[in-house]
Amino acid sequence: MERPTCPVAIDPAGRDIHGEAARIRAHGPAVPVELPGGVVAWSVNGQALLKRLLTDPRVSKDPRRHWPAWAAGEISPEWPLYTWVAVRNMFTAYGSEHKRLRTLVSKAFTARRTAALRPRVEQMTVDLLDGLAATPPGEVVDLREAYAYPIPIQVICELFGVDDEETREGLRHCVDSIFHTSATPDEVTATYAELYRLLGGLVAAKREQPGDDMTSVLISARDDDTPSDGTQLTEQELVDTLLLMIGAGHETTVNLLDNAIHALLTHPEQLAHVREGRAGWGDVIEETLRAQAPVANLPLRYAVEDIELDGGVTLRKGDAILASYAAAGHDPALYGDDGARFDVRRATKEHLSFGHGVHFCLGAPLARLEAGIALPALFARFPGMALAVAPDELRQVDSFISNGHRTLPVRLRP
Template sequence: MAQQGSIVIDPSGRDIHGEAARIRAHGPVTRVELPDGVEAWAVSSTELLKRLLTDPRVSKDPRQHWPVWIDGKISPEWPLFTWVAVQNMFTAYGGEHKRLRTLVAKAFTARRTAALQPRVEEITKDLLDGIEKAGRRSGTVDLREEFCYPLPIRVISELFGLPEEKGAELRAVVDSIFHTSATPEEVTDTYARIYAVLSELVATKRAFPGDDLTTALITARDDEGDTRLSEQELLDTLVLMISAGHETTVNLIDNAIHALLTQPEQLAHVRAGRATWDDVIEETLRVQAPVASLPLRYAVEELDLGELGGPDGMVIGKGEAILAAYAAAGRDPVRHGEDADRFDVTRLDKEHLAFGHGVHFCLGAPLGRLEARIALPALFDRFPDLRLAVPDEELSPVESFISNGHHTLPAHLHPGT
């Protein structure tokens, strides 16, 4: 399926920003090769990507608009299969997307998100207490494992009414969904396990309803007449909201901590009042998009990119796939200048597309920002002498070209440790 001259995407995500720079060097849009030779167009221009994300001639539904999928050429063993196969608002188009998003939005309200603040603060304090104890024992704490990860997963689990004992299993399957160099066996096993976990959750909530999002989504399905969620849509909506609802926030908090520890002058700006924690969050989202590249969209009809402000004479053919290259777009020098790669909390223009754009803008963005806004100042206030425990170059990324974060983030909490 791949064409000669395409940039081959490294499924292990070993050098996301180096790869993003190579994509940008080929122009605002270029052909890339995904795992198993699947071809797509990667869009790295901020402005062109915004136009495509809001263009009604661009779909997210492979069942209608991706001939490669329609013709059965995508195997269930493909590492990105779950990203394409789910039937929810993430892969819906037009009226179907509006129907699904409306139902989900009724459950995932701004009021419900705002009401979580005291609980997020409580979980954050509990985690920091645990980190303090762990630091006394060993001197070093893996902040991703002990802080960045458990905060969002505990919040999302409570939000959806997932029993605490299921947290480890949920984490394992979500990690595997984002593992873009997974073996065929891992891909098919993950697909089965995630539905087993969520089917059990739905059955439990039907028997014992609660004040949680799973119950709210079940109610939406059962009470909305012709606009109800089908059983598959219900399960796939849970897949989307639980997986995307915590992985992105894990990476946001992880990357913000890393940026401030490796560039202490930026933390000094915050402590001196020259920048806010919101500045840290938005600049992190721009420079280190938690989702580096997001599969997939499809051209409903032939797209003349020149008419959209892109390169004259370049066309995306009907049915061809489009990869939203968010990590590349966040550092677009056309939008952010020659220092676009630089993390700078005082930068006036921090525009980014890290949560998407247009009708598919992430419903969970307010929750992710809320968690980061609570977690980051609490961490740095509690441990003012926090520092990395290993040289920066020894840190390794998670094995994914979608998820952009660190495998571990070891740190010393106090001086002399």
């Protein structure tokens, strides 16, 4: 298969996500780019086109069936994105297989179960804020580590029964490594092995002592020899589903909180709109999701057959597709020339940051719930809080997938 010419090579470290997106967009709404390891994919950055392809049945997420490079053994386990493609769960499933796997996991994120988590999230928030209140005036606190991280990871771990602190911390570090898209081959393979050791241990513990949690529910579905609805899991699907839920269940919300706090501290006029009633916290959340998608680029999808796009561009059967959510959130076709501007009163905040179509993020309501509790409580408790460094001194996480800051240093009471 002839490879399309790539005008842009994606920076594995994600040092300039939006600048890079603008350079790609200059070549069109669908542009071939080079990923780490020389893998070529189409970056789809136009929001209308991306929305269309996310619902197109001719686009698959199953590499085993629809990505020739994977089927031919060209993708090494040392590739930085290997885990994103190798897992067997609803993230990489297509058609009826996706529906089967999603049906099981959706039980964790019903509207009733999500609403029932509100008191627990509120209590976590109060406890964290009480702890932060002990910080001496003028002392610097990393709010990403001390506030944005604890709430989402504690919620998702409680939901899936990850009670052991060592396992929680190990899973967190493994998930961080999976998002580390400039990782060395040694780190990739070590993370892969450690991840399955931890998840295997979790499954073994829950088999021995089941609890009132989603891991136990999934194990029951795996171990039931005669499921009436055809939803039985394989052992790898069980473990990989846990990886997806625990990983995606906290990393994206961490970035949402991080980016929202950063946006309000660097745009005091926008914070004033909220405090003076001209906008609500829902506006802050949706504008943050639009302007700073927590997942900047999501690998990978594949063309099941040739797909003709406008402008004479054709995605050939087997071509890989990169969903560029951060770029789509700034699409001039929808937002005009000021798509990069953070504006909580913007009339159109439409975004695809939680995906679209059958792969729409099941945890979106939970992420919005957590942010809707954590953000107003933080700014009410510390109304004078300010960044402790100049905005241009902040550094992005080492990833072109995850969109957040390595640290978010603030003074709660300057």
